[in-house]
Amino acid sequence: MTNLRAESVSLGYDGLRVIEELDLTLPDGKITAVVGPNACGKSTLLRGLARLHPLDGGRITLDGADITAMPRKELARKVGMLPQSSIAPDGVRVAELVSRGRYPHQGWFGRHSSDDDAVVTTALESTGVADLADRPVAELSGGQRQRVWIAMVLAQQTDIVLLDEPTTFLDVRHQLDLLDLLTELNRDRGTTVAMVLHELNLAARYADHLVVMAAGRIVAEGAPSDVLTREVVDEAFGLRAQVVLDPVAGSPLVVPVGRYHSSAG
Amino acid sequence: MSTSTSTAVADLRTVRRRRQVLVVAGMILVVLVAGTGALLVGAAGLSPGQAIAGALGLGDKGDVFIIQKLRLPRIEAAVVVGAAFGLAGALFQATLRNPLASPDILGISSGASLGAVIGLLALGLSGVALSGLAFAGAGIIALAIWLLAWRKGLHSIRFVLVGVGFAYLCSSLLAWAMARSQEHEAAAVLTWTVGSVSDIRGEQLALVAAGTLVLSAAVAVVARLQGPLSLGDDNARALGVHVDAARIGTLLLAVALVALATSAAGPIAFVALVAPAIARRLVNDGGAALTASTATGAALTLVADVVGQHALLGVAAPVGIVTGLVGAPYLLWLLATTEKRSR
Numbered sequence: 001m002t003n004l005r006a007e008s009v010s011l012g013y014d015g016l017r018v019i020e021e022l023d024l025t026l027p028d029g030k031i032t033a034v035v036g037p038n039a040c041g042k043s044t045l046l047r048g049l050a051r052l053h054p055l056d057g058g059r060i061t062l063d064g065a066d067i068t069a070m071p072r073k074e075l076a077r078k079v080g081m082l083p084q085s086s087i088a089p090d091g092v093r094v095a096e097l098v099s100r101g102r103y104p105h106q107g108w109f110g111r112h113s114s115d116d117d118a119v120v121t122t123a124l125e126s127t128g129v130a131d132l133a134d135r136p137v138a139e140l141s142g143g144q145r146q147r148v149w150i151a152m153v154l155a156q157q158t159d160i161v162l163l164d165e166p167t168t169f170l171d172v173r174h175q176l177d178l179l180d181l182l183t184e185l186n187r188d189r190g191t192t193v194a195m196v197l198h199e200l201n202l203a204a205r206y207a208d209h210l211v212v213m214a215a216g217r218i219v220a221e222g223a224p225s226d227v228l229t230r231e232v233v234d235e236a237f238g239l240r241a242q243v244v245l246d247p248v249a250g251s252p253l254v255v256p257v258g259r260y261h262s263s264a265g
Numbered sequence: 266m267s268t269s270t271s272t273a274v275a276d277l278r279t280v281r282r283r284r285q286v287l288v289v290a291g292m293i294l295v296v297l298v299a300g301t302g303a304l305l306v307g308a309a310g311l312s313p314g315q316a317i318a319g320a321l322g323l324g325d326k327g328d329v330f331i332i333q334k335l336r337l338p339r340i341e342a343a344v345v346v347g348a349a350f351g352l353a354g355a356l357f358q359a360t361l362r363n364p365l366a367s368p369d370i371l372g373i374s375s376g377a378s379l380g381a382v383i384g385l386l387a388l389g390l391s392g393v394a395l396s397g398l399a400f401a402g403a404g405i406i407a408l409a410i411w412l413l414a415w416r417k418g419l420h421s422i423r424f425v426l427v428g429v430g431f432a433y434l435c436s437s438l439l440a441w442a443m444a445r446s447q448e449h450e451a452a453a454v455l456t457w458t459v460g461s462v463s464d465i466r467g468e469q470l471a472l473v474a475a476g477t478l479v480l481s482a483a484v485a486v487v488a489r490l491q492g493p494l495s496l497g498d499d500n501a502r503a504l505g506v507h508v509d510a511a512r513i514g515t516l517l518l519a520v521a522l523v524a525l526a527t528s529a530a531g532p533i534a535f536v537a538l539v540a541p542a543i544a545r546r547l548v549n550d551g552g553a554a555l556t557a558s559t560a561t562g563a564a565l566t567l568v569a570d571v572v573g574q575h576a577l578l579g580v581a582a583p584v585g586i587v588t589g590l591v592g593a594p595y596l597l598w599l600l601a602t603t604e605k606r607s608r
Binding site: 047050051052071072073074075076077080081082083086087088089090091092093095096097099100101103104106112114117118120121124133134136137156 | 271272273274275277278281489492493495496497499500502503504505506507545549550551552
């Protein structure tokens with residue numbers, strides 16, 4: 001049981017506040033998706049949760065303990081984070097990149113043990129990239145590359161995995177592919193997943209817990225079917241939309257109206 | 266399920282390590298071949314037998330002098346100084362994540378030279394005190410670049426641009442110092458501007474060798490950080506690395522290596538830029554290739570010195586001129602291809 005929580009957290013850049021006194025608890029063992037318009041502070045919030053961005057106020061706790069009081073390596077054994085658009089160094093191969101996820105588990109002169117190899121192998125297999133182990137990362141397709149990065153975070157063996165827009169630059173099929181993979185991770189290992197997503201309808205389908213943000217605060221949060229209403233979409237995105245039922249998953253499906261195609265209001 | 270792939274992961278790592286060892290071994294072979302050549306060839310041609318006897322202190326007194334006092338120290342100096350430049354360059358480029366961010370391009374080497382020249386001309390210093398001023402010069406330039414280029418995080422292109430500015434400033438001041446110097450000092454100033462390994466022997470050689478060895482041992486501690494760092498600041502932090510401390514620690518060691526080597530040999534052009542590039546290309550595993558860069562730096566500098574002494578038409582040229590002739594085209598090629606990639 002690990003519980004990551006933001007307690008009246010303020011975040012910003014150079015004195016410019018992006019998030020003011022925000023509270024959020026990531027439900028344990030569930031998938032949380034954070035959505036919101038551009039520049040609403042959703043990525044900043046995720047970065048704050050992973051201690052990649054300094055807090056202006058408040059605190060982030062893991063099982064009640066302030067994460068800034070924790071050694072970074074210890075935090076890295078409990079909370080994994082995949083930042084937006086990571087770039088692999090030239091020439092690095094898949095197995096080597098995934099092996100770097102073992103860093104927080106190794107000592108000062110830590111060599112790779114056979115345990116490390118087993119963990120890396122499992123990570124490669126569960127993300128479906130074991131066949132690519134000796135290929136240079138730079139030669140892979142976008143979808144494969146994103147799987148490799150997720151394999152690296154998996155090799156970190158954390159109970160909580162945070163992902164900042166993991167589906168950006170992927171086509172629809174690979175977006176679904178990736179979200180299915182994260183669902184398996186959550187179901188098979190009980191990993192708590194929290195991610196920033198752009199695509200509202202995919203977020204509504206894949207998340208157990210949906211957080212809608214606008215202008216640095218949370219507009220609504222809860223089960224997607226409770227949260228994703230016309231009113232909330234309008235408030236957060238300034239978007240007129242109809243919300244219907246996703247015929248496949250039964251989750252809410254946001255159908256935006258726009259200026260030229262409105263029929264029934 | 267996974268024992269076969271698990272050994273596959275271990276096998277891949279073995280292959281990778283074998284490649285690193287192979288590159289290092291190859292470079293050592295180059296050093297041995299070039300070193301043997303340098304022992305045998307010269308104004309006084311020696312046979313292998315005479316050279317071995319001379320190295321052991323046996324045989325003809327003249328041969329012993331040539332081998333032990335002239336040729337061997339010069340070879341050792343080229344290897345030690347080249348290794349220090351190669352390692353420093355690899356550390357700079359890895360930790361600043363830019364193949365251009367090498368201490369010679371950034372003006373760290375010229376800072377060390379400037380410090381030494383000020384010590385030499387204005388204060389009349391020599392020996393360890395002179396090395397101290399070279400350290401100070403390199404350190405001041407490094408600090409100034411850091412202060413001007415740091416904006417709550419690493420912007421490696423800003424580092425390079427600010428560093429190039431300082432490199433120009435230092436070389437102008439060096440040129441000015443040369444213009445003001447007496448004729449008999451000008452030769453020494455030339456060492457500090459071009460770089461040469463011809464006059465490093467005895468105590469100074471021992472000092473530089475010992476210092477390089479100690480610093481290399483310290484590098485082993487920060488070497489492991491380069492893997493996570495090469496993935497970018499956010500990824501490195503997420504993996505539990507104290508990014509700023511890791512980067513400052515790495516750069517301090519690299520600056521010390523540059524200062525040490527420069528205080529003895531002057532800023533041998535482009536070795537710190539080119540050696541890691543060659544090493545990384547040969548090892549080709551996406552890592553910083555620290556050991557391979559060290560060996561490549563030693564091999565490159567020794568070969569350049571041998572070429573400068575014997576193979577250039579006309580006069581014997583100091584090693585820095587040869588490395589400059591090799592390094593400048595590489596730099597141009599790097600600039601041209603980087604441009605292409607960023608488009």
